[in-house]
Amino acid sequence: MADTNPHPLNPESWVDEYGDFLFRYANSRxxxxxxxxxxxxxxxxxxxxYSDQYSGAGSERGWLMGILKRKIIDYVRAQNKHNRVSSYEDEHDPSTQMFDAMGNWKPGAINWTPAPGEAIELAELRAIVRGCLDTLPKGQADVFVLSVMEELSSEEICDELKISPSNMWVRIHRARLGLAKCVGSKWNVESETKHHA
Amino acid sequence: MPDDKSISQLITKSLRLELTEAEQKKIDQNLESNQEAAKFAELSKLIQDSIIKPADASPDESLSDDAKERFKLSVSQAIEEKLSLSHAGLLNVVNKSQRPVSTDGPSDDQDRELISKFKLIRKLGQGGLGNIWLARDQKLNRNVAIKELRDEALESEKSWVRFHREAEITGHLEHPNVVSLYQYGVDRKTGEPFYAMRFVGKRTLADAIEEHHDKVEAGEADPLALHRLLSIFLDICQAIAYAHSRGVIHRDLKPENVALDNFGQVIVLDWGLAKVLEDSELATKMGHVETITDSTLSQTMHGDVVGTPLFMSPEQAAGQLDLVDERTDIYGLGAILFSILTGEAPHLQSAASSAPDVESVLKAISESEPPTASQSTKHRVPTELERISIKAMARKRHMRFGSVQKLANAVESWVAGQSGKQAAYDSLRMEGRELRADLQASVFNVERNVRFSSTLPPIEALIDAGTEDDVLVWRERLSTIFHGLLQANPNYRGIAFCAIEQEATHYREIVRVERHSSDASTIRNVPKSRLNTDRIHESIASVVDKKPGEVHTSLACDTICSAENNNATVGLLASVPVYDPKTEEVFGFVVIRCDIDQMLREQMTRQTTASELLIVCDEFKTLMHRHGNQIVTASLNQHLETVASYFLPAADQLQTKTDYIDEANADVYGARLCFTPGKIGLIYLLKRKPNS
Incomplete structure (x- = not known):
């Protein structure tokens, strides 16, 4: 390949060098x-x-990362396509548990009492978020991942998943509510356990 | 109350720090008054912060060793495949689609991919670059020819390049006389390239040429065979003219590279050495392979010419590859034409006379003048076709035909002229045969009459006659019959009954009836006192040797030609022996002397398509000569050689054959008439009018 591209890549070493990094990224999404x-x-x-399209402008890892991001979107899109028929949103609307009939927050809807002055460990939190993401309906989690984690614009998400903007925003909102509820309670449980320990 | 959608949008904006001051203020107020909302906001921010940080922060997660091994394997396979594609120039084919990496998703609706499967059946042959197999297309259940790189060639990158180039050029040439390429691909297991093309069969033009010349050699030439080969030649010209129009020069034209199927299809194969002219449409299409320059090819070409420089143009033999252009193929076509005419490769003699190494052969080819067909074969070659092949193979390129089409036109008009010529020649042959048949019929008639005369009762009575009176009576009766015979046959000059004398040295006329020499209507019985006694000469001796009823016929032009008026009078003598019924010994003979002169003269004045008509006798002495519409009297009694020497080859062959047919030029026809088996009696020679 070196003979056709002035910016040589070393695909032979990719698995060892970037395999874990890319895997973690992909798995988190x-x-x-x-x-x-x-x-x-x-x-x-x-x-x-497509090695001959590598311009040498960024790092090898960055270049592969760009490809991976695309693969992630493709995967999500493919999954979404298959599951498009199901309409779990309504069944999994966390609003009913968190708001009263007037649409006001129910007291204690979010079980969240961060200990004052206690630094929140992000790594710990991330693990909890990951766990909670799994409990979310897939349609919500996917939109949340693409919007929050992959920082895609609303237009891009709608385009990729072939959904309406309203649908997308509602999904994100429900995902946020669901996550907040889940993360809040889990965090409290864990920090209580910690305290006891 | 704001709906889910607007809240969601607001939160997103907030978390992305995209809120205006007023919006921020409003939210802050709202959150202050609502504890649950504030907790939700705080938590959402925490969640967001935790997950958009780099993934490296969770180092406990990693690919399993198993997965890594699997990945490494698939990556190295992909690298190999990629290498083979780039070897084959396909790298750029992928590039041509201009698809950015980021759209490499599931294939979109514009792409169709397929996997083909071919089963090799048997090897058909081997070229400079690859092996050719007969294979079965498993999907369509049809036979195809598969060409793949030879093992030796696999090692060389240049071979890969050439191989792909050959496929690409062939694939771009869509013409009924160019082999159709079905598919080019890389074998999934070995990564080696191959391509599938139409299976035409094994027979090539080389086989057809060899077959034709073997038959010529054995004297079994089919007059149509040359025309069939020329029609194949014209098809090749069409394919090459088409290739030239696309900017492709074949550069390796030879009979082996032309396949013939059983249904008359002509397919030009092996475009492995083809050159794509720089400014052609095809060169633009194939831009990416133009890195393969001529110099790269020339190196490989030298390896290839080893087996087959015998059809090569001088500029190729001299290694002047920059001079290679359409005219190089015109040379190649001329060489094929040469091979059709002679059955040999044009440079066979140069190669045979130079040192056996390739360099010397190439040197000889580059320096020698083109061979002439007639020097290379002992058989006659049509002059015009030979001229065409010499012109096509001119050493100086500018002396060759200006285009393939011009070369094809020249051959085509020869073929067309030839069919007109052939038709004219066919009528010439018919006329010649008719003349001979007419005379033959007259001769039979004379022979029948002389045989009849010899069985007349008066003859037996004269043999038996005891007394002078008896003789007188029977002579009278025989004379009367002979008289009637002469009256009935105006061409008969005389008829006589003769007896052989005791010693068999002389003969004596017993009865003779003859026509008056100047007044043909007067027939007289020769009186006894005027009857001849003469020595038995050669022709009488031949009669005496015959069995009863056997007629001896001979031409009597020598004796009868009258010198004074220079008008030949050609006579025919038909004699039959007469046996004595008692002794069963030869008693004498009956002879009819007939003037065929009149008859030949009448033949001479008939309507004819011949430009020249000549009748000669056994010593090639001219008896009759017509040129155009004129009877040429000056030729009479002259030897053929001085009158019309171009008839000599025909006359020579007629010593042993009954007909002379001019295969090469369809110009002259000759027919022989024999009176005595195996001995020339008369020869008719006819020449076709030049423009008919």
Whole structure:
């Protein structure tokens, strides 16, 4: 490949050098080890196939990351396409548990009492968020991932998943509510356990 | 109350720090008054913060070793595949789609991919670059030819490049006389390239040429065979003219590279050495392979010419590859034409006479003048076709035909002229045969009459006659019959009954009836006192040797030609022996002397398509000569050589054959008439009018 591209890549070392990094990234987004592995493998193969398009402008890792991000979106889109028929949103609307009939917050809707002055460990929190993401309906979690984690614009998300903007915003909102409820309670449980310990 | 959608949008904006001051203020107020909302906001921010930080922060997660091994394997396979594609120039084919990496998702609706499967059946042959297999297309259940790189060639990158180039050029040439390429691909297991094309069969033009010349050699030439080969030649010209129009020069034209199927299809194969002219449409399409320059090819070409420099143009043999252009193919076509005419490769003799190494052969080819077809074969070659092949193979390129089409036109008009010529020649042959048949019929008639005369009762009575009176009576009766015979046959000059004398050295006329020499209507019985006694000469001796009823016929032009008026009088003598019924010994003979002169003269004045008509006798002495519409009297009694020497080859062949057919030029026809088996009696020679 060196003969056709002035910016040589070393695909032979990719698995060792970037495999874990890319896998972690993919897994955090896709929340599915198999899907994450598949996305990483496809990233490497696409990297080899299109190696001559590597301009040398960014790092090898950054370039592969760009491919992986695309693979993640493709995966989410494919999944979404298959599951489009189901309408779990209504069944999994956390609002009913958190708001009264007037639409006001129910007291204690969010079980969240951060200990004053206690630094919140992000790594710990992330693990909890990850766990909570898994409890969310897939349609909500996916939109949340693409919007919050992948920072795609609302137009891009609607375009990729073929959903309306309203649908998207509602999904995000429900995802936030669901996560807040889940994370709040889990955090409290864990920190209580810690305290007891 | 704001709905979910607007709250959601607001939160997102807030978390992305995109709120205006007023919006921020309003929210802050709202959160102050609502504890649950504040907790939700705080938590949402925490969640957001936790997850958009880099993934490296959770180092406990990693790919399993198993997955890594699997990935490494698939990556290295992908690298190999990629290498083979880039070897084959396909790298750029992928590039051509201009798809950015980021859209490499599931294939969109514009792409169709397929996997084909071919089963190799048997090897058909081997070229400079690859092996050719007969294979079965498993999907369509049809036979195809598969070409793949030879093992030796797999090692060389140049071979890969050439191989792909060959496929690409062939694939771009869509013409009924160019082999159709079905598919180019890389074998999934080995990564080696191959392509599938139409399976035409194994027979090539080389086989057809060899077959034709073997038959010529054996004297079994089919007059149509040359025309069939020329029609194949014209098809090749069409394919090459088309290729030239696309900017492709074949550069390796030879009979082996032309396949013939059983249904008359002509397919030009092996475009492995083809050159794509720089400014052609095809060169633009194939831009990415133009990195393969001529110099790269020339290196490989030298390896290839080893087996087959015998059809090569001088500029190729001299290694002047920059001079290679359409005219190089015109040379190649001329070489194929040469091979059709002679059955040999044009440079066979140069190669045979130079040192056996390739360099010397190439040197000889580059320096020698083009061979002439007639020097290379002992058989006659049509002059015009030979001229065309010499012109096409001119050493100086500017002396060759200006285009393939011009070369094809020249051959085509020869073929067209030839069919007109052939038709004219066919009528010429018919006329010649008719003349001979007419005379033959007259001769049979004379022979029948002389045989009849010899069985007349008066003859037996004269043999038996005891007394002078008896003789007188029977002579009278025989004379009367002979008289009638002469009256009935105006061409008969005389008829006589003769007896052989005791010693068999002389003969004696017993009865003779003859026509008056100047007044043909007067027939007289020769009186006894005027009857001849003469020595038995050669022709009488031949009669005497015959069995009863056997007629001896001979031409009597020598004796009868009258010198004074220079008008030949050609006579025919038909004699039959007469046996004595008692002794069963030869008693004498009956002879009819007939003037065929009149008859030949009448033949001479008939309507004819011939420009020249000549009748000669056994010593090639001219008896009759017509040129155009004129009877040429000056030729009479002259030897053929001085009259019309171009008839000599025909006359020579007629010593042994009954007909002379001019295969090469369809110009001259000759027919022989024999009176005595195996001995020339008369020869008719006819020449076709030049423009018919």
């Amino acid at each position: 896709l929340r599915n080890t198999n899907a994450a592995e598949e996305a990483v493998q496809e990233t490497f193969l696409a990297g080899v196939r």
